[in-house]
Amino acid sequence: MKPLSLFFKKQYAIEEKIQRLLRYLEDMVQLYQGAFESYLDGSFEDLNQGNEELSKIEKELDDLGRQIQMSLLHESLMPDSRDDLLWFLTKLDKVPSSFKHSLADITLEKPEIPEDFQLPLKNMLLHTHDAVKALANATDALFSDLRAVRQHVEEVGRQESLVDKIEYKLLQSIFENEKFELARKYQLKGILKQLGAVTNLAEDVADAVLILATKHFT
């Protein structure tokens, strides 16, 4: 039983929807990682299947996002908090889209990934997964325990920095490799940039979480 649940039914209902939204986000990053790895392992079919499931969840996530927005607009939250939350949800909404864009490019271009890129790319995916998970935790903390926000946000930053390092090394090796044609170099660069964009976005949203937490803390 939550404290004073009689008085705060509306607030608890919105919190519950946000929790569901975060679980969807975690499911999506899991699927994204799985689908990308399947492609790296050579299973184009699994990539397609992952892509479809991702689209399905994204639709549910969009519906839930709209429900939350409606609740925020109609449940007479204080305008200041409401505006902040709407601004934040719009930012958060971009993360699932980034998974879709990344996988869509691979599905369309079917790039040939060099053998020695497999492990670093899987590491990038792992850190991306951890960054999004930390983002979900930071967002969860924004609605449950503001004190824990900073720790999760810092974790997002740490994972993003690791992704950046791997991305830079791979880009270096791509452009130093004289065997690759220029077109292939730019294709691989595009795939890497899309993957790196997920953690960049996660870091951007995590900063927004920190701003909101700081604003409401002071």
Next chain:
Amino acid sequence: MLDPTVLIFLSSGVFLGWSLGANDAANVFGTAVGSRMVRFTTAAIICGIFVVLGAYVSGTGAAQTLGKLGAVNAIGGSFMAALAAGLAVYWMTKLGLPVSTTQAIIGSIIGWNLFSDSYTDISSLFKILSTWIICPLLSALIAAFLFFLAKKFVKKMGIGLIRFDGYTRLALILAGAFGAYSLGANNIANVMGVFVPVAPFPDIQFGHGFSITSAQQLFLVGGLAIAVGVFTYSKKVMMTVGSELMTLTPLAAWVAVMSHSIVLFIFASERLEQLLANMSLPTIPLVPVSSSQAVVGAVVGIGMLQGGREIHWPRIYGIAKGWVITPLISCLLCFVGLYFLQNVFQQTVQRDSNYELSPSVIEKFQKEGIETSGLHELTGKVFRSSAEVVRAVKDKVNLSSKQGLQVVEYSLQINLIVSEEKIAYLDKKVLSSKQMAALSKLEGQKYNFPWQLGDALSEISPEWIVSGGGLKDKLHDRDIKQKLAYLYRIFQRREI
């Protein structure tokens, strides 16, 4: 039977109450309603209920201090005092200067005192004037302290965003209810205080032992007028105040309302005064203070805690200017209005009173420590006004402000008859059995001065003795004085 003209005269008090409800409710619920945290209907219902409760339950403390400043003794005078205050508030508001009914009614009472040549108790006046500085300062200090604590608490608890929003809303409603109660308790004196000495309503007796006094009925009417003001006209003001205060965070808004409510409460609560006195701590004067001053003080307090850069000082100066100009205008309006009411409309604006320096009165002065060596040539003289008697005595001997009040109190001639039927009429709950027994022994006695009845009672029973000592005695003495005032009112009446 109640004279219907009484209702006409009371209309100015009702008008003042209405404008207080329309304007000052915004100090209590403006932030919550203006920021749409609380619906206007919810705020108006809570505010209405708690204002009436505060006025009825705790309204007497502040009204007594106002009564000391000048007891307007005819309903025509009360009417004009309330009307002048209402007009001054209206006029200043039109000029864009935020003012308060507190300042206006003080000016009106002084205006009546000047017109009727009544004695103005300077110590009571200074007591009230000092609160115009103490109130915003105290409010600022409380707000700064409360804000500091609240921030620490919020930081420690780390409450999530949405839940914090809900908690803030509940806290604003609770603070608003407390604020409305305090507003009713403290500011009812502004609205109906001038009618209390006139006591236009007869006490209502319910069976045996329970009655609603004239003052309580007045406060109920005043409280209802404030509530009507809240329902009918405060929405616009609440929205304005709410949007003006939007720079405040929800937490700061709650702190502002809470500090305002605490200040109004401590200047109205007889129980708190009793508690402080019992702990041998200095008591806080029970005086009507301005709700606007309290809110402005609280906002400045929060602003100062954050470095003071965001405080809009020109607006503060504007408000302070209003605090000085308002009482002057209402004083002038009341004086001129009383002149017209008396000489053009032929209404009684002051009751004829005699202040006699009889040998027994001189003896009483001596007993109470007033120098009497030069007063013997005044023995037997009768004066027509309280200021006149004080001037005459002051010509002969040195008088302090408190002694000036004593001279007025002891020389005021009112014939009292302690009859059997009037004793039977008394509210049995007001007096203890021993006090009642002492009173019964005086059945059939007649007195020319009210204090003579008090003295006679204290000779019979220690339960009627006014100690006149320290802080603890102050509350006991006030209780006895209230009971004696009740007896004076009952025994001077010719009919029941």
